[in-house]
Amino acid sequence: MRIWQWLVVSIVVVVVALGAYVFLQVRSLEVRQITNDLYVIYGLGGNVAVLDTDEGTVIVDSMTSQYQGKRIKEEAMLLTGKPITLIINTHYHIDHIHGNPAFDPGTRVVATEKTLHHLQQTDADYFSGEAVALMPNETFVDDKEITMGNKTLRLIHPGRGHTDGDLVVLFVEEKTVHMGDLFFYLHYPNIDLEGGGSVAQWGDTIDKVLELPFHTIIPGHGVVTNRPKLEQFQAFMRQLASIGKQAADKGTSLEETLKTDRLTEDEDYEPLKMIIPIGLTREFVLQRAWEEANGAFELRP
Ligand SMILES: [Zn+2]
Numbered sequence: 001m002r003i004w005q006w007l008v009v010s011i012v013v014v015v016v017a018l019g020a021y022v023f024l025q026v027r028s029l030e031v032r033q034i035t036n037d038l039y040v041i042y043g044l045g046g047n048v049a050v051l052d053t054d055e056g057t058v059i060v061d062s063m064t065s066q067y068q069g070k071r072i073k074e075e076a077m078l079l080t081g082k083p084i085t086l087i088i089n090t091h092y093h094i095d096h097i098h099g100n101p102a103f104d105p106g107t108r109v110v111a112t113e114k115t116l117h118h119l120q121q122t123d124a125d126y127f128s129g130e131a132v133a134l135m136p137n138e139t140f141v142d143d144k145e146i147t148m149g150n151k152t153l154r155l156i157h158p159g160r161g162h163t164d165g166d167l168v169v170l171f172v173e174e175k176t177v178h179m180g181d182l183f184f185y186l187h188y189p190n191i192d193l194e195g196g197g198s199v200a201q202w203g204d205t206i207d208k209v210l211e212l213p214f215h216t217i218i219p220g221h222g223v224v225t226n227r228p229k230l231e232q233f234q235a236f237m238r239q240l241a242s243i244g245k246q247a248a249d250k251g252t253s254l255e256e257t258l259k260t261d262r263l264t265e266d267e268d269y270e271p272l273k274m275i276i277p278i279g280l281t282r283e284f285v286l287q288r289a290w291e292e293a294n295g296a297f298e299l300r301p
Pocket of ligand 1: 096162181
């Protein structure tokens with residue numbers, strides 16, 4: 001073969017290998033059992049909770065693609081033997097909600113009013129046609145209790161943080177809370193200022209969550225953990241807020257703020273990857289804290 005032919009063959013091999021790798025990453029789900037009736041599924045996207053109840057299966061979040069939604073549906077059926085009758089979406093970001101259209105039209109889909117509003121503003125194309133039935137079809141503002149036979153779910157919007165519409169789910173009998181992206185465990189969080197998120201208020205929002213009776217936490221990203229780890233993350237968010245506030249008070253530039261040595265609670269934190277790093281770094285969170293404190297961002301209507 002000539003050199004150019006070798007080159008073409010090499011490129012094809014690399015593209016095929018890369019495609020296969022991405023497909024395997026999207027396909028692969030890892031299940032961990034938390035209690036008798038509660039499971040978490042890790043995959044490419046936000047963590048999914050699966051609860052087995054007398055009145056069917058409940059899932060919290062649905063990952064990043066319709067294909068993953070289909071895989072979650074199959075996996076949940078294997079775990080509980082019951083169809084999914086309730087989907088709860090913690091917030092509107094695609095890695096938590098784009099699996100929704102894989103579920104049956106008529107399924108109850110619960111989220112906050114703000115989440116539905118953000119979806120209509122940013123993602124109406126994705127949820128067009130038949131998929132519109134899998135948009136949140138039951139919404140609330142502050143809190144909502146749902147009884148599913150032998151299980152009680154308390155859904156609470158504890159305040160602004162990651163966005164202005166996040167909910168957390170307390171699985172009462174399991175003493176476990178799913179926090180969505182109000183908690184990135186050992187990762188730098190995404191801070192959606194345009195979607196009403198707030199570094200400044202995130203710490204107080206976590207205080208509201210800490211009032212709930214639970215000992216186990218499913219974070220939006222990262223592995224299942226416990227209250228002390230959430231308190232550590234809260235300390236990190238408060239440090240970040242105070243760095244932002246001080247920068248605004250003193251008129252410190254963004255460039256100077258990024259060099260700060262005052263952010264110390266992030267010792268073991270790693271930038272989150274979804275196959276590749278997605279820009280959630282130490283610099284990113286410092287920049288968002290600075291932008292919020294200086295009003296240097298545009299809130300979506
Ligand atoms: Zn998110």
